[in-house]
Each structure stands twice: as C-alpha cells, then as structure tokens.
Amino acid sequence: MRIVVLATQKGGTGKTTLACSLAVAAMERGLRAGILDADPQATAQAWYRLRDAEGPDVAGVEPAEIPAVATAGGRYDLLMIDTAGQASAANAALRAADLCIVPCRPAPADILAAPVVADAARKLGKSLAFVLSQTPPRGGRAREAAEALSGSGTVAPVQIVSRIAFADAFGLGLGVTEYEPRGKAAAEIRALWEWIDKETR
Template identity: 40%
Template sequence: MIAMAARKGGCGKTTLTTHLAVAAVQDSRRVAIVDLDPQATAAEWSDGRGDEPPDVVSTQPARLGKVLKGMKDDYDLVLIDTPPTTGEADRVAIEAADLVLIPTRIQTSDIAAVLRSIERAAGQEKPTFVIFNDESAARRKSVAEETRRVLGTKGISVAPQVIHSRIAYGESQDISRTALETEPTSMAADEIRALYEWVGQQLNGKAGKPQKRKAGA
C-alpha cells in the first residue's frame, strides 16, 4: 500500500498517483486508488473512464480504515491520494501505508513543505522517498543531483527517477487517461514505467530500513 503525501498543492500528486496506478494495471495487478482529497480529483478522473480500471474510492479520513479493510482481499495494490494540507488525512494515510512517496518540484518553497511531510512519516518509521516531479526537461541534470545530495545530508532519500514536465501528462489526465495509454512509446510513459518498477522493488522489501533524519537537520 502506497501513501502519496504532499502538503503543498500543485506538485502533480494526483497525476503521479493515477499514472502509477495505470502502470500497475498494465502489469496485470488489481489496483485501487483511495481518494482522500475533498476536491475528489482522482475520483472525477475515474468517472471519465467508466468501468475501466483502476477502481477509485472517494472517502473521508475517518473512514479510511474501514474502506481499506473492505479492499484487503480484492486488490494487489492500493494507492492513497491525500489532500495538500496538514491534518488527519496524511496521518491516517501514512499510518496505513507500506511505502510513503512525497512528490515535489525542485523549488525552495516546495522543498520546505517536503521537510514537514518527512517529519510525519519519520514519526511512524515508514519507508519514505521524495520524488522530483514536474521538473523542467531543459534544466541541467546537475540541479536535481545537487538537490538530491543536499536532501541526503538531512537523511532524506530520493527516488532515482525524475519525472519531467511533459505535455503528455496533462493532456492525458484531462481526458481521464494517462500517458501510458495515450502515448505508450513516449518519454513520459518510459519515465512512469521506470518509476513503477522501482516502486515495486521497494514494496518487495528491497529498499531497506527507512532513514532517520539527523539530529538538528
């Protein structure tokens, strides 16, 4: 089970959630998304797909435990999409998850929000990784590498894949699809497949124990 937790809006969290879910569907997995965001963006995306998987359930944080219990035998993978605010939603999502992913853009204000999200996950000792998302394809690779290094000094792990800002993500999302479906041979689709493969390795126990932040970091 994956919790997608990001306290800052506009980082592409729901787009990443739906893309990873479809990657799992294409890998013959039974997949569901639990949408805890009151805006219900993932649920609306699902409405446009009709009966096509993945299934999406919109619910409130207080009901998450009951919803997940009912899903236990029906799905191989559940992704929990949380709203971009502090509070009960991210707490219960992280508590239920086996893996916590925190998408962020490489900008000062976004990274500051990441540190707050990391604190919540670290308190529950859940394997947690930052994902650089919506990154300009024109920016020097060294920027991501340096940001990864700086976060590493604070005991924060970053996924090896960088998800770039590509038109295919937004255009496919607008029609309740993903780049994996609309442009399966695109660089966007390749990025998501690589991230999905890496996420699978973490869920299969190859990630090791979660890192603890250094004192004073």
C-alpha cells in the same frame, strides 16, 4: 496488498497525476489496482469519471475511514491513496502506508516543506521516498534538488519531467502509459512504478 500513499502539504506537486498514472502502470503489469481519493477536491474521482477504460477503481474516502477501507481492500494487490495537500489530512493515510511517495518540484518552496512529511512518516515508522516532479528536461536543477532532499530522506532514482503529456492524459481520463505508450512520460512512469514495486515487495 500494498498501500502506497501520495502525500505532501504542498499543493500542485503532482500527487494526483502520479497516483492515477502509477495505478494504470501497475495494472498494465497485471496488478489489481485501486485508488482511494482522500482529497475533498476529488480530482482523482474527476479523472475516473472521464475514463472509459476498465479499472483502476477510484473511490472517495474520508480520512477517518481509511483504516477500515484499507483493511477491507483485500481484493486489490495495490491501493494508491491520494491525499489533500495538508499535513493533518495525510496522517490517517500515512498510518496505513507501506510506502509514502512525496512528489516535490525542484523549487525552494517545495524543498523547504519536505521535512514536515518526512518527520511525520518517521514518527510513524513508515518508509518514505521523495520523487522529483515537474523537473526541467535539462540542466542541473533536479540534481541539486535531489541533493537537498537527501538530507530529509530517500530520493527515488527516477525523476518525472514536466511534460504536457501528463496534463493531456489526465484530461482524457488516461494514464500516460495509455495516452502515449512510447513517450518519455510513459517511460518515466513505468520506471517509477518498477522502483516502487521493488521497494514494497
């Protein structure tokens, strides 16, 4: 079983959106995927309630319960753990992680915060990758942000552009690959999943 944690103390970067769409994309590739929602806001659980399709299972979890729940998660091939935008809350999840994904918007406030989670992951000996999220479709902003982030850790080679499909799919309890299978958002999520899949094999 692989455990991928979505973490960063910045709010609204796209942790929950990516957790849900990536879990669906992994399921479409034949993996048994589940999501642990460690955020008291319970946004992933709200998504799950909107959802008609089978899987991925979503369960709420207290940070302190994560080690036990992760150990018991043997019937899954993949557990995504969605965390609250707060460094302390993410640490329990980080301990269980095979890979920590840090969504980061191409804006100074997000980039300046990046070393905090990167240092926490490094201290625990955990792999981490930044994913540029909500990037403009054009222009050099995302490239500049990737350069700035590369000083703090690996930057995933796939960017997630700001696209209304992400918000609309979420509101229907869908992953973007279900909502608009041939759309650009779906292609980005599939590419990001393929990269994460390789990194965590």
